[in-house]
Amino acid sequence: MDSDIANPVHGKIQAEIDANDVVLFMKGTPVFPQCGFSAMVVQILNHLEIPFKGIDVLADSSLREGIKEFTNWPTIPQLYVKGEFVGGCDIVREMYESNELKDHVTTKGGAPAS
Amino acid sequence: MAMDAQEIESLIRAALPDARITIEDLRGDGDHYAAHVVSEAFRGKSRVEQHQMVYGALQGRMGGVLHALALQTAPPDDV
Numbered sequence: 001m002d003s004d005i006a007n008p009v010h011g012k013i014q015a016e017i018d019a020n021d022v023v024l025f026m027k028g029t030p031v032f033p034q035c036g037f038s039a040m041v042v043q044i045l046n047h048l049e050i051p052f053k054g055i056d057v058l059a060d061s062s063l064r065e066g067i068k069e070f071t072n073w074p075t076i077p078q079l080y081v082k083g084e085f086v087g088g089c090d091i092v093r094e095m096y097e098s099n100e101l102k103d104h105v106t107t108k109g110g111a112p113a114s
Numbered sequence: 115m116a117m118d119a120q121e122i123e124s125l126i127r128a129a130l131p132d133a134r135i136t137i138e139d140l141r142g143d144g145d146h147y148a149a150h151v152v153s154e155a156f157r158g159k160s161r162v163e164q165h166q167m168v169y170g171a172l173q174g175r176m177g178g179v180l181h182a183l184a185l186q187t188a189p190p191d192d193v
Contacts, residue, residue: 037182073162074169074177090185091161 009066017080022052022105025067026077030054037089038077044096050105082108116144117180122172129171130155140184148184157189164188 017023022045028034030042030052045052057064057076068074071085079086081104086092095101119137126135126149133153140146149168156164164187169176176183 068177072166074174085162087162087165091165094161094186 007066007069009062010070012063013067013070016053016055017083020053021082021109022050023080024052024054024077025057025063025080026054027056027058029056034058035076037075040089041077041079041092044092044101048096048102048105050102081105084108117147117175118144119147122147122149122180122183125173125175126151126168126171129167134190140182145181147180147182148186150186152188152190154189156187161187 013025024030024038024041024045026033026035026038026041028038030046033039033042034056042054055063057067064076067076067078071078073085073088075088077092078088079092086095086104092101095104119139123135123137127133130151130153132155133151135152136150138148140148151168155167159167165185168185168187172180172183
């Protein structure tokens with residue numbers, strides 16, 4: 001993508017979502033979330049026992065802005081499953097409440113069937 | 115900086131003239147709202163695409179002056 005050349009952060013983001021089945025770009029860490037919306041997604045993923053990699057965008061301001069550009073999505077957190085952007089807190093919660101999230105991750109090959 | 119519910123609604127309506135829009139001020143601070151938007155324009159679109167349409171209507175305010183907007187979107191008969 002041309003934008004990778006323009007914004008090197010995009011390459012870093014792409015590498016993370018390629019290397020990890022489930023990636024959550026968040027404020028803070030899974031153990032110490034720094035925002036209620038990020039904490040809610042962490043809680044949902046933990047409750048569903050979906051292993052994921054948490055990436056703290058507060059640790060890197062270029063990542064914090066670059067991720068919004070990468071997905072054309074203005075807020076954090078952002079959840080990716082098998083390289084595909086799933087959504088932010090609203091969509092993850094909506095998918096959880098309608099029992100879609102676990103199936104989505106499992107059918108995408110993101111978590112062991114349990 | 116903050117926004118009022120009326121401004122949010124009129125921005126969304128400008129982009130989605132047919133929409134039924136419900137805005138709730140969650141904390142009274144002009145920064146935390148919930149919005150439920152129903153529009154034919156969402157039909158056949160994924161949730162991400164539907165939400166991106168609303169964020170587009172807000173013209174860059176989402177995540178800026180508007181810190182939090184709990185968003186729910188749907189086409190008319192999915193409500």
